[in-house]
Structure formats: structure tokens, C-alpha cells
Amino acid sequence: TTAATALALTVTAGTTAMAACDEGEIVIKFSHVTNTDKHPKGIAASLLEQRVNDEMNGKACMEVFPNSTLYNDNKVLEAMLQGDVQLAAPSLSKFEKFTKQFRIFDLPFMFKDVNAVDAFQASDAGQGLLDSMQRRGLQGLAYWHNGMKQMSANVPLESPSDANGLKFRVQSSDVLVAQMEAIGGSPQKMAFSEVYGALQQGVVDGQENTWSNIYGKKFFEVQDGVTETNHGIIDYLVVTNVDWLESLDADVRDQFLTILGEVTTTRNAESTAVNNAAKQSIIDAGGTIRSLNAEQRQEWVDTMRPVWDKFSKDVGQENIDAAQAINA
Numbered sequence: 001t002t003a004a005t006a007l008a009l010t011v012t013a014g015t016t017a018m019a020a021c022d023e024g025e026i027v028i029k030f031s032h033v034t035n036t037d038k039h040p041k042g043i044a045a046s047l048l049e050q051r052v053n054d055e056m057n058g059k060a061c062m063e064v065f066p067n068s069t070l071y072n073d074n075k076v077l078e079a080m081l082q083g084d085v086q087l088a089a090p091s092l093s094k095f096e097k098f099t100k101q102f103r104i105f106d107l108p109f110m111f112k113d114v115n116a117v118d119a120f121q122a123s124d125a126g127q128g129l130l131d132s133m134q135r136r137g138l139q140g141l142a143y144w145h146n147g148m149k150q151m152s153a154n155v156p157l158e159s160p161s162d163a164n165g166l167k168f169r170v171q172s173s174d175v176l177v178a179q180m181e182a183i184g185g186s187p188q189k190m191a192f193s194e195v196y197g198a199l200q201q202g203v204v205d206g207q208e209n210t211w212s213n214i215y216g217k218k219f220f221e222v223q224d225g226v227t228e229t230n231h232g233i234i235d236y237l238v239v240t241n242v243d244w245l246e247s248l249d250a251d252v253r254d255q256f257l258t259i260l261g262e263v264t265t266t267r268n269a270e271s272t273a274v275n276n277a278a279k280q281s282i283i284d285a286g287g288t289i290r291s292l293n294a295e296q297r298q299e300w301v302d303t304m305r306p307v308w309d310k311f312s313k314d315v316g317q318e319n320i321d322a323a324q325a326i327n328a
């Protein structure tokens with residue numbers, strides 16, 4: 001299969017009309033769904049592209065396709081297994097077809113902030129999850145941070161009961177379905193590229209996302225306001241095809257993974273600042289942001305927390321305990 005993969009790579013390189021790629025270079029197509037600037041993933045992907053193309057010139061060539069221009073997250077992993085794309089960074093919520101272990105990242109109020117997420121991912125348990133889909137042909141390479149999720153709707157959300165009867169867009173995760181049901185909402189799984197239109201047309205009433213996504217895709221413009229709940233996280237798995245990675249010459253693979261590791265460290269350190277800037281940009285653009293006092297926030301915790309019980313078997317009680325120990 002190594003020879004077949006190498007042949008496929010040559011064919012891809014030869015037939016893809018990408019000005020940036022020279023003949024003989026390994027083509028690394030990276031498909032993602034967010035905007036490129038003022039966004040933790042968009043910035044990291046662009047930096048990775050720039051460094052690979054500068055430092056691996058003649059050996060490899062990366063082309064990033066942002067904003068769902070190549071694939072949305074429901075298609076990209078299949079496309080990767082077919083060899084049509086070599087790199088993606090879907091949110092950890094979007095791997096349900098491949099593993100249930102990532103569900104820990106979707107459980108509401110599991111991690112108190114991005115530093116806690118980072119510490120869990122750096123632990124043996126977190127690093128082990130990178131390899132959890134190898135048998136399905138996918139290799140996790142790194143975690144990239146986005147940030148904490150906020151709630152928005154076409155009515156003010158202060159108490160969780162304000163969400164009663166509202167339709168919410170969720171990513172393709174059953175944990176997030178259960179979370180929205182816990183607050184009395186009707187969840188609807190939907191691709192990221194469709195959310196703005198669905199909010200604008202009233203197909204759904206609300207959604208949850210990070211400041212950078214709410215700003216980057218202008219969701220705040222078609223919502224009553226955004227409530228600062230910090231109730232969950234969106235983080236990413238930079239993922240590739242096991243066979244493709246193995247097909248690379250060791251020196252090429254090492255150089256690529258070294259660059260990826262450096263970009264990961266550099267950009268993860270900035271993810272919270274990028275989200276805070278996006279939050280400020282929403283305020284500057286006239287968007288409404290509501291904060292919760294401690295008592296109000298506790299209501300959201302009490303309403304959403306029971307969701308843990310439903311998924312503790314999938315994620316392992318020991319992992320929940322490890323995550324909670326990090327929060328403490």
C-alpha cells in the first residue's frame with residue numbers, strides 16, 4: 001500500500017493546478033471551516049502553511065482551504081480516508097463516528113478554562129486519545145485550542161429556563177444534543193457553514209460557540225445577544241490519514257511534525273487572547289453581551305451537569321476524575 005499511496009500522491013501533485021506547488025513536492029491539502037484572521041484555528045493554519053512552504057520548499061507544499069470551501073466537517077474525515085485531503089482540524093465534537101472517548105470534551109462545565117483543557121490534553125490520558133482512531137485510519141497529531149463556548153439566541157438568555165422551547169443548532173455530537181435538551185431546548189445538528197443562514201431565517205433560534213466563531217461568522221448580528229456562560233469548550237484535533245503519514249520519508253515526516261509542534265505551542269498560547277479580541281470586536285460592532293452573576297451561572301451548572309451521568313461510561317469515570325482534579 002505504500003507504493004500505491006506514493007503513486008496516488010504523485011498523481012495528486014501532477015493534476016492539481018496549484019500555483020504554489022512545484023512538481024515532485026508532496027502536496028498537503030488542509031481543509032477547515034473557519035475564517036482565517038482573528039481566529040485561533042485560522043491563524044494557526046495560515047502559520048503552518050507559511051512555515052511548511054518556506055522551510056520544506058522542494059519537498060512539500062501545503063495549501064489551506066478555509067471557510068468550508070473544500071469540505072465541511074461532516075465530509076472532511078471521509079475525504080481524508082479517501083486520500084483527497086491530508087490534514088484537517090475538526091472540533092473534538094465531530095469525531096463521534098470514530099470514537100466516543102472525545103465526548104469528555106463536550107460535557108458541560110467539565111473544564112473550568114482553556115488551561116485546564118490544555119493540562120488534560122497534555123496528560124497521559126489526553127495524549128493516548130491522539131491514537132484512539134488508528135484502527136479507523138486516522139492519526140491525531142496535535143490539539144489546537146479555540147476556547148470557551150457562549151450561548152446566544154434571538155431572545156435574552158439569563159436563566160436556563162429562558163431556553164425552554166427554543167431550537168438550537170449544535171455540532172454533530174450527542175452530548176451537545178443532551179445538553180440542549182437539559183435546558184429544554186430542541187437541538188438540531190447542522191454544519192457550521194449553515195448556521196448564519198439558519199439563525200437569520202429562524203430555522204433555529206440560537207446556538208453556542210466561542211467568541212471567535214460568533215464574531216468571525218457574524219452570528220451576533222442575527223441574535224438578540226450573547227450570554228457569557230463559558231459552559232463548555234471548542235478545541236480541535238489536527239488529524240491525518242495513518243497510511244499517508246507512514247508513506248512519508250522519515251526526514252520529511254519529522255520535519256513536518258516538528259513544524260506542526262512549534263506552531264501548536266506558539267498559537268495555543270495565544271488562543272485566549274484571540275477570543276478576547278473577538279469578544280471586544282463584537283462589543284465594538286454594537287453586539288449585546290450579557291454576563292451572569294455567580295448565582296445565575298450556578299443555575300446553568302445545575303441544569304446542565306446531569307448530562308455527565310449519561311455519558312460517563314463512554315468517557316470513563318477515571319478521565320472525568322482526572323479532568324476534575326485539574327480544575328481544582
Ligand code: LMR
Pocket residue numbers: 033034090091146171191192209213234
Ligand atoms: C462549529 O461547528 O461550530 C465549530 O466546530 C466550527 C469550528 O471549527 O470552530
